[in-house]
Amino acid sequence: MKRETFGSRLGFILVSAGCAIGIGNVWKFPWMAGANGGGVFVLFYLLFLVIMGVPVLTMELAVGRASRKSAVLAYKALEPKKSKWHIHGWFCIIGCCLLMMYYTTVSGWMLDYFYKFATGAFVGVPNDAINDVFSSMLGDPVEMSIFMVIIVVAGFLVCSFGLQKGLERISKWMMLALLTLIVILAVNSILLEGGSEGLKFYLLPDLERAAEVGLGNVITAAMNQSFFTLSLGIAAMEIFGSYMSRNNTLPGEAIRICALDTFVALMSGLIIFPACFAFGVQPDAGPSLIFQTLPRVFVNMVGGRIWGALFFLFMMFASFTTVLAVFENIISSSIDTFGWSRKKTTIICCIFILIASMPCVLGYNVWYFSLPLPNAPAGGQILDIEDFLVSNLLLPLGSLVYLLFCVSKWGWGYDKYRAEANSGEGIKLPDSILLKRYLQFVLPVLILVILIQGLV
Numbered sequence: 523m524k525r526e527t528f529g530s531r532l533g534f535i536l537v538s539a540g541c542a543i544g545i546g547n548v549w550k551f552p553w554m555a556g557a558n559g560g561g562v563f564v565l566f567y568l569l570f571l572v573i574m575g576v577p578v579l580t581m582e583l584a585v586g587r588a589s590r591k592s593a594v595l596a597y598k599a600l601e602p603k604k605s606k607w608h609i610h611g612w613f614c615i616i617g618c619c620l621l622m623m624y625y626t627t628v629s630g631w632m633l634d635y636f637y638k639f640a641t642g643a644f645v646g647v648p649n650d651a652i653n654d655v656f657s658s659m660l661g662d663p664v665e666m667s668i669f670m671v672i673i674v675v676a677g678f679l680v681c682s683f684g685l686q687k688g689l690e691r692i693s694k695w696m697m698l699a700l701l702t703l704i705v706i707l708a709v710n711s712i713l714l715e716g717g718s719e720g721l722k723f724y725l726l727p728d729l730e731r732a733a734e735v736g737l738g739n740v741i742t743a744a745m746n747q748s749f750f751t752l753s754l755g756i757a758a759m760e761i762f763g764s765y766m767s768r769n770n771t772l773p774g775e776a777i778r779i780c781a782l783d784t785f786v787a788l789m790s791g792l793i794i795f796p797a798c799f800a801f802g803v804q805p806d807a808g809p810s811l812i813f814q815t816l817p818r819v820f821v822n823m824v825g826g827r828i829w830g831a832l833f834f835l836f837m838m839f840a841s842f843t844t845v846l847a848v849f850e851n852i853i854s855s856s857i858d859t860f861g862w863s864r865k866k867t868t869i870i871c872c873i874f875i876l877i878a879s880m881p882c883v884l885g886y887n888v889w890y891f892s893l894p895l896p897n898a899p900a901g902g903q904i905l906d907i908e909d910f911l912v913s914n915l916l917l918p919l920g921s922l923v924y925l926l927f928c929v930s931k932w933g934w935g936y937d938k939y940r941a942e943a944n945s946g947e948g949i950k951l952p953d954s955i956l957l958k959r960y961l962q963f964v965l966p967v968l969i970l971v972i973l974i975q976g977l978v
Contacts, residue, residue: 525764526765528690532694535779536694537694537762539697540693540697540846541753541848544625546747546753547783547786547790547840548836548837549811551790551791552793555567555724555795558740559728560724560795561725561727562729562740563732566748568748569744574748576780578969579754579779582754583762583766584939584942585760586757586759586761586763587764587768587942589764592857593610593760593851594614594615594855607923607927613756614757614920615855616916617757618758620908620911620912620916621848621912623879624882625844626670627879627883629841629844629845630673633673634665636835637669639817640827643655644817644821645827647821649818649821652817652818653810656814663884663886663888666886670879674872674875675876678853680846681846681868700840704790707832707833708789716800718796720796720797723795724795724796745968745972753917754917755916756916768945769946769947770947771943771944771945771946771948771950773949798819800819849871886903913976918972919973922973925969936961
């Protein structure tokens, strides 16, 4: 069976950026910036994105493009004989499935809140009752199930049409709509009376404010966020490398993907911080920022029903483009591994994800229990356990495996990786011994720091 390819370079960049652009950008980035002093955090985030995110992204794309296959078979095509690198490919598939077991639920929350604002459910709701809307949603398994099922069925329906006619076509329009919405929302927030203080907090580096949090904490938080924002380590990006043309170099494409990803993250802050300061709301409210703090802002804003609906439509687009991209990875891996048709694969995978997503939905109500976990803000529900395994274990460990595979003589090898990355026109990796040693010895240590930090 001939390998599908993207219809255009723009399609590849928008679909790949859509995979990277998700809840981590538009939800986690603003509250992480707020909790870590604003401007100083943003500067370190940009630094680590360049020195960590871009190199590992080029490696995933290189493995995909050189092999023209999905996770498991990509390793098998490139690994030395009798080596076992392909075992990690199975963990990539498990990671993608585990990610979708809770990401579909959170994407459903975005759709639910868009529906609530669009239909006027928040009109006239007093400030002290807005938190109850979120609690009520979490406590209702039927409501959460309905919106989760809509997301899953819609996602697999799009992917059933194939790469160009399904994923690429829909993702391009959703990404263009997302970028338009984010500019409109940011301009509205910046023009709010009192919003300028939010801009200062967000964009002006303040070492005193960073010192209050602890500069070391700010740096490690920025390192974590810059790394996780690209969804590296579970072959979510590798699959798009397998669909790429060889016309352009991978460092150049990786920089474009990171630039789009960063643009959305930074613009999300321009929406949230001026609005928070304009209405006297704390910008470091943590994960509750999106579903409890911001609805309070919209309810008190002129035209708040419209702005709230547009904001959650933007959030839904951001999360749904990631859902589409990871679904495509799961489908492609199944087609490659089991030889099924796309139609058969789509139906089987859709049923599996629907069933596998139910524990997350029920974990907030019927199956609620508490299990303290590091970095699990909600106290240990099923979503937190699934997110902990993906974010703190599979992503950093998987990225370390991809890195070592590409730079060590026991894997694919640095020279072969560099030749693949530099194939085509555009920015190339220099023939530098310093770069080679950085990728072989320094970057693995940085990723190991993230891995250990996430597990303790």
